[in-house]
Amino acid sequence: MFAQKLPKDFLWGGAISANQAEGAWDVAGKGPSVCDYMPLNETGLRKLEDKLDSEKFYPSHVGVNFYHQYQEDLKLFSELGMKCLRTSIAWSRIFPQGDEDTPNEAGLKFYEDLFKECHKYGIEPVVTLTHFEMPLHLVKKYGGWRNRKMIDFFTKYAEVCFMRYKKLVKYWMPINEINMQTAFSFPFFLCVDSGIIPKEGENLEALMYQASHYELVASAKITKLGHEINPDFKIGCMLNFASIYPASSSPKDCLLAQKVATRRYFFGDVAASGEYPSELETYLDRKNYRTDITEEDRKILKAGVCDYLAVSYYHSMTVSAKNVDLEEIGDLFKLNVPNKHLTEKMGPWQMDPEGLRYGLNWLNERYHKPIFIVENGRWGDVDHLTSDGKIHDLKRIEYFQKHISEMEKAVLLDGVDVIGFTPWGCLDVTGAGSGKMERFGFIYVDQDDYGQGSQKRFKKDSFYWYKKVIASNGADL
Ligand code: BG6
16 A cells, blocks of 8 residues: 555664674673674774784774763664664673573673663664674684584574563564675675684685575574564564666676575575575585585474564675676675766765665565665765864765665555664764774764774764654655
């Protein structure tokens, strides 16, 4: 039926993650996680190192001090009118090593207090169980998700969180951007998604598919478990999403676009239907890539299908079959070619608001599930704090105007069931890839790439604009 307005309970909010916001990396019994051993890299993606080096700076050790300042930050989120806050639990606050029998009470208490503080303001916590991190010990001792044992460790961790927060949290996501590891030739993504440190000569694509399988089984297992613990839980599969276009109408480009979509989003197929797409199943068999898959695994996948699809959307992707072997493909992230129809550059990508509407329709048709946009925002912006404490971020406002408008068309004109919108880094946080300070937010944090600064928060112009958007339920853009 044609609706003129977004639903009344539409979840307007913002998103951050534990390791990029909290800091306090070693307090109250927290164990080290992979990101705590990844120093800042000013020129590229961070790498996991064996030892801490006192000469280097580790962004997750400081975050933006959300661990100590969350009460003040929540006041600001409430002033903004946020209906929900997407954040994550640092696995190593709850299980410092990952394989213990009993959880760390101080870690559990921290999140209990945080979620209660959210509810004080009527803000619904939306929680990711692992956002680009895991206890370092699980990587060192077990090899991360290359090891089937991870399914049990993760299930135990999830069960402890579900039990403890069953009255405080309704919306859950097992693994942030579970599909980023399809960029397997970048060690960063295999490491943060799967805790995999490749050995000399290993086939990275094979490793990625095996680890992904264990992660999907674990996600399905905890989805079933979560529903048993609280039937009201909504547990979603979280994908890094870009609409995928063929570079031309040539059948080869179109076939490649279709295959790339399957390779990049099969995680969603498995989570939403409990089955692998046949094209991928055939590829994996042909390559003998997923050697450990059991009949029991398939039953678990079927029994734990997700409630919604959560996506990040920053840009689209255009692929050309020129110089690509269609029967192999390889690392998908190396295939992107410039799209001449898109004119605005945004960091390394091209901005594509209409791609969001296209993508939401595509997701809707493929998965038939509600969709939660849990990340969106402008890449590569530099904000200037004026002497009177203001940030005039007109470009950010324009970006969101265009994207929210396309989202609304998808809902109101195309009938897509979008349940919420949480822009990434509503509060400026440290970057995942490089670790440098990122200026995605509506709230500026006075801190530089090396954690220096007053850490004071300042409202950007976009803060007042987004407040108006939320207050009008998206009518006043
Ligand atoms: C998403 C991640 O992929 O992109 C976030 O879920 C991340 O954690 C965001 O911060 C932006 O990427 P980056 O590397 O610029 O921080």
